Amino acid sequence: MRANRFATVPRRLALGLTAAVTVLGLAATTGCDDRGGTSDLSTETQSQDYAQQVNKLEFDLAAGDITVSSQDATGVAVSRKLQWKTDKPKITEEVSGQTLRISVDCPDDQENCAVHYTVKAPAGVAVIAKTTAGNVVLNDITGDLDVNTDAGNTTVKNAVGKLRVHTVSGDVNATGLKSTDVAVTTESGKQTIRFAAAPNLVEATAEAGDIEVAVPKADGGYQVKANTKDGTRTIDVTQDADSSRSISVTTTSGDVDVVNA
Numbered sequence: 001m002r003a004n005r006f007a008t009v010p011r012r013l014a015l016g017l018t019a020a021v022t023v024l025g026l027a028a029t030t031g032c033d034d035r036g037g038t039s040d041l042s043t044e045t046q047s048q049d050y051a052q053q054v055n056k057l058e059f060d061l062a063a064g065d066i067t068v069s070s071q072d073a074t075g076v077a078v079s080r081k082l083q084w085k086t087d088k089p090k091i092t093e094e095v096s097g098q099t100l101r102i103s104v105d106c107p108d109d110q111e112n113c114a115v116h117y118t119v120k121a122p123a124g125v126a127v128i129a130k131t132t133a134g135n136v137v138l139n140d141i142t143g144d145l146d147v148n149t150d151a152g153n154t155t156v157k158n159a160v161g162k163l164r165v166h167t168v169s170g171d172v173n174a175t176g177l178k179s180t181d182v183a184v185t186t187e188s189g190k191q192t193i194r195f196a197a198a199p200n201l202v203e204a205t206a207e208a209g210d211i212e213v214a215v216p217k218a219d220g221g222y223q224v225k226a227n228t229k230d231g232t233r234t235i236d237v238t239q240d241a242d243s244s245r246s247i248s249v250t251t252t253s254g255d256v257d258v259v260n261a
Contacts, residue, residue, distance in 0.1 A: 041112055043083045050076040055143070056099040057121060061131040062089070062106045063114040070123035070140040076100055077120040085112040126161065195261055198245060206251040213249055214261040222247050224258055231255040
């Protein structure tokens with residue numbers, strides 16, 4: 001299949017918005033696609049720069065990976081890789097105020113349809129990332145983070161703001177955290193949550209999967225609740241029922257570890 005030369009990207013542009021689109025490459029491929037099938041796929045890679053100030057990113061993808069990393073510039077640099085078999089995915093990008101909203105729909109919920117996003121943004125942006133099928137990676141972002149996936153792994157590095165992660169099936173690996181308020185929920189998957197600064201509130205819950213929470217030593221220790229119905233339980237931090245810092249870890253099936261970082 002030969003793909004269209006240029007992708008159609010509907011955009012509702014706020015007053016004064018200027019957007020520069022550059023198509024970097026286009027290729028039709030045959031073989032094993034990113035989602036595990038073997039089929040004829042069309043792919044297209046694009047880039048787009050938003051020069052205005054953005055303080056929040058909102059993603060809502062039918063399928064696709066999301067990677068957001070920090071940069072010193074005030075604008076947002078967007079790279080997207082489209083893949084499809086029959087109909088090209090529909091992309092909508094809208095800047096409203098200081099929020100950039102990105103959504104992707106796959107016509108008729110077709111398989112092998114996805115858009116993978118790689119975004120560079122100011123470190124202080126808040127990110128809401130939702131993808132039905134795909135991995136989420138957030139690097140060095142200091143704003144509040146909210147991740148929701150049905151199937152895919154989540155990786156967070158050096159977060160500072162409030163962190164929320166929910167995934168139905170996938171591992172969560174959060175390291176170098178300076179966030180004071182963290183809540184992670186998985187139905188199936190391993191959770192690794194490691195802090196570089198003592199948190200105030202940690203809640204980690206899983207139906208099936210091991211959970212490890214590693215925290216620095218803190219004056220006054222931590223209130224700790226750690227429970228598992230089928231697995232081992234290890235608590236290796238200073239505990240104090242009157243501490244203002246609280247850690248709650250619960251899994252139905254799996255090991256739970258609350259240890260010193």
